[in-house]
Amino acid sequence: MDIAFIIEKLILISAILAISLVIAMYTTLAERKFAGFFQDRVGPNRAGPWGLLQPLADGVKLFTKEEIIPTHAGTFLFVLGPSLSMFTACITTAVIPWGQDLFLFGRNISLQVADINVGVLYVFGVVSLGVYGVMIGGWASNNKFSLLAAVRSASQNISYEIAMGLSIIALLMMTGTLSLREISEQQSGMNWNIFYQPLGFLIFMICSFAETNRTPFDLPECETELVGGHHTEYSSMKLGFYLFAEYINMFVSSAIMASLYFGGYNYPGMHLISNPNVAALIGVAAFFTKILLFIFFFIWVRWTVPRFRYDQLMKLGWKVLIPLAIINIALTGAGILFFGK
Amino acid sequence: MSHSLFYLLSFITLFFALLVVFAKNPIHSALYMVMTFFAITCQYLILNAQFLAIVNFIVYMGAIMVLILFSIMFLNLNQDTEPQKSSLLKFAGVISAGLLMLTLVGAIVKTGGGDVPFELVNSNIGLVKNLGKVLFNEFLLPFEIASVLLLSAMVGAVLLAKKDIN
Structure with missing residues (x-):
């Protein structure tokens, strides 16, 4: 472990954190702009040219609002809830391969913070940890509606984690590895997993909508039934953390979908570029393009589809997605047996 | 390095395990238990058992503890509604727990567990x-x-x- 390695990793981690925060920040603006477009309005356009400074204005507003901690609420847990949500949203990016290796200053610099060989499972672990932020916050608020919302949200997340895990088993049967880097490498050229696993991708995508609490699965924050949701009692930046974590989660799950099913940093004609650094940088740009397209898709769905009822949500998760995922596993197994991949 | 890490993690594990027992509030107990499981996950990691570590993480911390937390939140436990056990039951509990500890200590002594922390024969088995x-x-x-x-x-x-x- 030399100093250069530590510095390299520190720079990479800071850059990834900054990029994910900035993208999440501007996703909030994009969401409101697209909402305006879909509803034939202008959207926010007061702060800066075309409303580009709107996220900053929102941030300043949230930071300067009065902070209220309800009496009879456990103060430590009350603060821990949103912090945990934000923390789990940020740490998933550690295993995502952002691009091929760069060669700089005579060193081989990997554009991935940690290439652990259980990368996919690490993502699942962090996703399952994300439930705690909501549950702790909802319970510590000392409010019946918050608690109900927290419980509802936790059961939603647990239910969809199962289908998500099953959908990814079919993919892992094909790739034969749990490392996100190797999965990305296997998809070089146009050998993307989406062509072999369309059903698996569909299930995975629906589940990631549910895990990030996006419409049509945004039941954790249902104003008509629950006042606000698990964050009813929260104010100022603690509320901001809950809302912001959702956007970071969107970014992260877009990145995971892109690297698992849509070739990650691979793009057609990659081997034609002789300079490895240029090829790698174009790869990073291609990866971010894919991520932004997925984020657009998240926004598009939100302003097109209405919210599910709670029983419909549970029915979809347990009676449709899980059997479909199991069928997909069987089909994949048969495919591997007869065609050898 | 890995020995001192082991002792540190063991201390954290036991510390939070004790807090699970001594915490007054059942929700706090459950959260301390999550921390205990997290420390155990780290123990697996220093044994180079990445898969076991991550499965422990997903299954125990991510699923089982969420369900336990879930049910405790619904039970609305507090001082008034908590069933008070008779002293006979408490006495029986202490005795059975003591017996369990005796068995465990006996097992450790039998396997020759001495001052060296356990090390795997094949370090890549995990x-x-x-x-x-x-x-x-x-x-x-x-x-x-x-x-x-x-x-x-x-x-x-x-x-x-x-x-x-x-």
């Missing part, structure tokens, strides 16, 4: 590939039986939870 090969070759039958057992437990739980069988 990686996914090796573990999978062992599970699906040598231990295939126990593995399958365990999964059937879990399945039947699940079916039984659903049957018990259902009010009208018709």
